[in-house]
Amino acid sequence: MRYVGENCPYCGVAFTEQDDVVVCPECATPHHRVCWLAHGECANTENHGTDFVWKKSSAPDPEKETERQDNSRENANLDIVCPDCGATCANGTLRCPDCGAVLIPFANPMGEPPLAQFKPGFNSGEIIRGLKAGDIALFCRTAGASYIKKFRKKLSWNWAALLFSPFWFFYRKMYEAGAIFLAFYLALNLLLIPAELHFNKVFYDSSASVTVNGMMAEIDELIQPYILEDGSTGGFLDAFMEGMYGESVALSEEGYAAVSEYIKNNEQLIADQIIKPMTQPVLIIYGIHLLSVLLRVIAALVADRLYYKKACVEIRRARGATSDERMVQLELFRKGGTNIFLGSGVYFVCSMLLNAAIMLATR
Numbered sequence: 001m002r003y004v005g006e007n008c009p010y011c012g013v014a015f016t017e018q019d020d021v022v023v024c025p026e027c028a029t030p031h032h033r034v035c036w037l038a039h040g041e042c043a044n045t046e047n048h049g050t051d052f053v054w055k056k057s058s059a060p061d062p063e064k065e066t067e068r069q070d071n072s073r074e075n076a077n078l079d080i081v082c083p084d085c086g087a088t089c090a091n092g093t094l095r096c097p098d099c100g101a102v103l104i105p106f107a108n109p110m111g112e113p114p115l116a117q118f119k120p121g122f123n124s125g126e127i128i129r130g131l132k133a134g135d136i137a138l139f140c141r142t143a144g145a146s147y148i149k150k151f152r153k154k155l156s157w158n159w160a161a162l163l164f165s166p167f168w169f170f171y172r173k174m175y176e177a178g179a180i181f182l183a184f185y186l187a188l189n190l191l192l193i194p195a196e197l198h199f200n201k202v203f204y205d206s207s208a209s210v211t212v213n214g215m216m217a218e219i220d221e222l223i224q225p226y227i228l229e230d231g232s233t234g235g236f237l238d239a240f241m242e243g244m245y246g247e248s249v250a251l252s253e254e255g256y257a258a259v260s261e262y263i264k265n266n267e268q269l270i271a272d273q274i275i276k277p278m279t280q281p282v283l284i285i286y287g288i289h290l291l292s293v294l295l296r297v298i299a300a301l302v303a304d305r306l307y308y309k310k311a312c313v314e315i316r317r318a319r320g321a322t323s324d325e326r327m328v329q330l331e332l333f334r335k336g337g338t339n340i341f342l343g344s345g346v347y348f349v350c351s352m353l354l355n356a357a358i359m360l361a362t363r
Contacts, residue, residue, distance in 0.1 A: 006057060116138055154305075167350075169181060226258065
């Protein structure tokens with residue numbers, strides 16, 4: 001771009017390849033688009049109607065270059081941190097140059113930190129349970145309008161927290177709450193591993209499986225004289241027979257009576273050596289799954305409340321630190337927003353830990 005290295009006449013920041021530049025049609029002066037929109041006119045409007053035409057600077061004056069570098073260093077602390085990838089973006093940047101994430105537009109008049117520009121019709125001064133709507137929008141950034149509606153209520157439901165708990169808390173930078181829910185999540189999943197292994201052992205390798213196989217062999221021998229060749233009658237024992245033989249098998253009335261008598265005579269054996277040993281691990285597994293669902297429901301119920309409290313803390317801290325509205329907005333923009341890399345990173349780390357635990361348990 002032909003303007004790279006030239007300074008915007010409003011903010012004094014040098015243009016880069018990624019900047020959106022507006023050129024005055026009257027005198028050809030380049031501006032950052034946000035600076036142009038913030039002021040609504042060319043920085044050299046007073047020279048319009050004369051012979052003035054903007055020209056590229058010649059070799060830089062050493063004193064001015066030193067002053068420009070000092071200003072750039074001073075403004076470095078006012079840069080915007082991308083909420084998605086963490087890259088540092090110059091004031092006035094509309095999209096992150098690294099990942100393309102959309103940033104809230106900021107105006108940056110010369111010598112002043114940026115000031116947020118809200119959409120027309122948005123009442124940024126509305127007070128919502130002690131917080132300004134504009135502060136909430138800046139702090140939340142992603143889905144700000146949705147959270148403004150939720151913060152109006154004392155109790156709300158968060159589907160994202162239900163579906164993606166506990167990782168949603170890290171995504172929203174609520175690290176303490178995320179750590180608590182993550183601890184319960186890992187504990188339940190680690191308990192589930194030995195419960196499922198115990199169930200498999202009971203079902204396949206224990207005395208229960210031996211008893212089942214022995215009884216199946218005895219029933220098979222018992223019903224051989226009573227098997228009919230004209231198909232199935234659709235009864236419960238037909239399904240039982242289909243499980244044994246892999247196809248529909250029907251018995252005569254005498255065969256059904258014989259099997260029923262066999263099962264009746266072995267009720268206590270079935271209860272003691274099959275049903276009871278298998279019931280306990282099944283109940284444990286279902287109990288752990290039920291607790292996992294309950295944990296997600298609790299997360300969905302408390303997520304917005306916890307997020308509101310975090311917003312209160314950060315907004316009050318920012319407003320208590322300075323009375324400069326521009327600095328307050330910039331601090332909220334930095335402290336709030338989302339961190340998709342941390343949320344997804346915690347998920348992948350947990351997945352690897354649980355997979356490693358499964359491998360160790362099955363050795």
